[in-house]
Amino acid sequence: MTQPEQQARESIDRLLHAAGWLVQDAAAAHIHAARGVAIREFPLPGQGFADYLLYVDGKAAGVIEAKKEGVTLTGVETQSTKYTQGLPTGLPRWGNPLPFSYQSTGVETRFTNGLDPVPRSRSVFAFHTPELLAEWLGTTQNSVQEAPAGYMAEGATFLGKLQTMPPLVEDGLWPAQIKAIRNLEQSLKENRPRALIQMATGSGKTFTSISFIYRLIKFAGARRILFLVDRGNLADQTLKEFQQYVSPYNNFKFSEEYIVQRLQGNQIDTTARVCICTIQRMYSMLKGK
Known part of the structure; x- marks a missing residue:
């Protein structure tokens, strides 16, 4: 060799x-x-x-x-x-x-x-x-099971679950927000790992983001979402919007169903489903500082 x-x-x-x-x-x-x-x-x-x-x-x-x-x-x-x-x-x-x-x-x-x-x-x-x-x-920690009969079926992975997500509830969403969410989800279904949503100022970009983030976690099994912002005050504002978001599927607030962390140190909460962080802090963490 x-x-x-x-x-x-x-x-x-x-x-x-x-x-x-x-x-x-x-x-x-x-x-x-x-x-x-x-x-x-x-x-x-x-x-x-x-x-x-x-x-x-x-x-x-x-x-x-x-x-x-x-x-x-x-x-x-x-x-x-x-x-x-x-x-x-x-x-x-x-x-x-x-x-x-x-x-x-x-x-x-x-x-x-x-x-x-x-x-x-x-x-x-x-x-x-x-x-x-x-x-x-589909195994468990303490037992060895036979391979599930349909382990290759749709729904076994994040990409598989994306194919079977329920229809978007449009109540409370503007037409531009509906279009953005639908197109993003279609892009992810087609296994396109990168996407860009471009929306005008005041068109509800953060609310749109929270709406599809909620669907990705609840229906597609997304483990954790990293939400990056470029200023600390935007991180605080984003956290408040997550806390105020009410699910159109069960009327629970986002923070009542899932933990949202506003990252202010260098330790990520392993139970958090959404981590809000400034780009500067994330860069510092990746550099080991």
Whole structure:
């Protein structure tokens, strides 16, 4: 193995350990040694070797294709997809093909979630924890279950749940706000990760944002929303608007259903569903200051 490839493997090992995975060699593999086990150089008949085979709760759940730094990972997706379908007969698995695949250089990592209605790779900052993959697969912390019969069905992921969101309640919304929310949700349904809403001053941009944020959390299962502003007084104003927002679906105020944090230190409340923060503070936190 060339030096750059070895360096990539060592970096991937560290990233896996940091995410809670137990990394093992294929010759000494014990798939029940931990909730998440990553097996190096796993042989696949007719396919060669998977750089890493990921086991969750004793069943194969995904693969990692390792490449040296500098390789364009979007060209490696086909190779890792082939490995998700090449497991020997009889090995316990969560599905065929395996639901998760990664391509990584140890510096850059891309991830494909096969549970999505139309799977597509995206960049990630780190490998997911075994607990999160188990949650997506529908397992529990203390028991190993059989794979759910319809685990590939719509609604299993954020992108899947977006496809089945209830109609927008238009009461109290202006035409421009209705158009903005509908177009944004359609964009997200089509797996477009970036969108821009442009609205005039005084057209209720914050109220529009809170309206679709509420729907993303309540109906699509969004875990946490980061709401960035450029001044502290705007953060205070935004917090008040969240607290005053009343759901058109159940008449509860937003803050009665979900925790909203106005970030004033460097500690994010892990139970908060919305975190309001100035750009300057977020930049400082990312720089470790």
